[in-house]
Amino acid sequence: MGLFEKRRARKFFIYVQDYDTSDPKSHEGLDLNEVTARQLISKYGLEDDTIDFIGHALALHLDDSYLDKPAKDFVERVKIYAESLARFQGGSPYIYPLYGLGELPQAFARLSAVYGGTYMLNKPECTVEFDENGKAIGVTSEGETAKCKKVVCDPSYLSDKVQKVGKVARAICIMSHPIPDTNDSHSAQVILPQKQLGRKSDMYLFCCSYAHNVAPKGKYIAFVTTEAETDQPEVELKPGIDLLGEVDEIFYDIYDRFEPCNDHEADGCFISTSYDATTHFETTVKDVVGMYSKITGKVLDLSVDLSAASAASEE
Structure with a gap:
């Protein structure tokens, strides 16, 4: 500039x-x-x-x-x-949990238990049960059925109630160094605007490291993602991967994106959209907030004064 x-x-x-x-x-x-x-x-x-x-x-x-x-x-x-x-005041507008994003559902599980919730992990072949009117009444796994009035799930559980809206090309890269020209940062996000790449969508780079307890000592993990326009992730993701420098090992993947097409009021099923190519979770948070309103009929109020809340908790 x-x-x-x-x-x-x-x-x-x-x-x-x-x-x-x-x-x-x-x-x-x-x-x-x-x-x-x-x-x-x-x-x-x-x-x-x-x-x-x-x-x-x-x-x-x-x-x-x-x-x-x-x-x-x-x-x-x-x-x-x-x-x-x-x-x-850390040089970034973002925060990231130590030990990775898995800490978020783990923290929710603990908080859920405080309020009487029950967590059942790694249950195989979960099937949503419906009554004669097509309303969800429970979820069955291994011969046991948990009864319910509403089901909240991702698209993989109800494939007949979602529609494909796109696909994401992704590369997971294992490195022994930070992304070049990022002041040796242990974590970084790089967004490559679509216009500068001659594409229809942006490309995203995200890097975290052993400093976040997500990799062995001295190792960095970088993700390069974009909305897939072809079936060649190696070619599409090259502009982002070229910014990483030397890569120890790289894994490519393409996955479909789905969004719900059901009537949640009629069937009691609240289905999230698939993760898109973004690395900042802005779209994911909007999806969650929207689902909260559909499930509860209330608008989620996030206007709490964090400074006041922090001060109150210390008293």
Whole structure:
């Protein structure tokens, strides 16, 4: 980014930082419910590469359709990135659990037990049971049936109630060094915008390491993913893999993506969508929040004051 572009970008980021929905003075005469992201960006004369960076790496948009939509969501996404970056003071807006993502369901299992929940792990051949009206009434495995009124599952359990919407190309890479040009970071995320790759979708790189207790001492694990446009993951993922440097071993995979097509009110089945190519879990969280509302009939309120909650727990 050249000197003049840095100045233009700085002015844009100052606008985003100062923007307050409840304070019209901070809007600088712009109604972001009417002005598109493209129109807002054009005011600052940002270059295409800068727009790609802000839109895809900061705001985490999956494509460029956001440019022709009201700018308010775009600005709020960039603000969330900046606020997250400032909150943890670790040089990153992201947090990642030690021992890997498996710690999240494990923590849920413990919390579930506190409230009377029961966990049964590694149960084979689970079959959802339905009554004569097609309503889910239980799940059977090894001759035992757990009765229920609602079933929450991923697409693999109810293949006749989901539809294929795409496929993901993925490479899992074992390395003995961090990703080059990342200041020797033990963890990193790199987003390659689709336009710069000549693709229809972005490419994502994620790296974690022995520092997170997910690999042996001195080893790093990198994932390269994208929405598959062919049946050749080795070719499609090459731009991302080329950024990794020397790789000890690499594993390629392509898997289908599904989304539910059932009437959850009629059959009592709440099915998640498959994981997509993103590595930041933004789409996954949106799916979970949406499922919560469908299951409970309530809107999930995540507006809790974390600082106040932390202070209360220490008292």
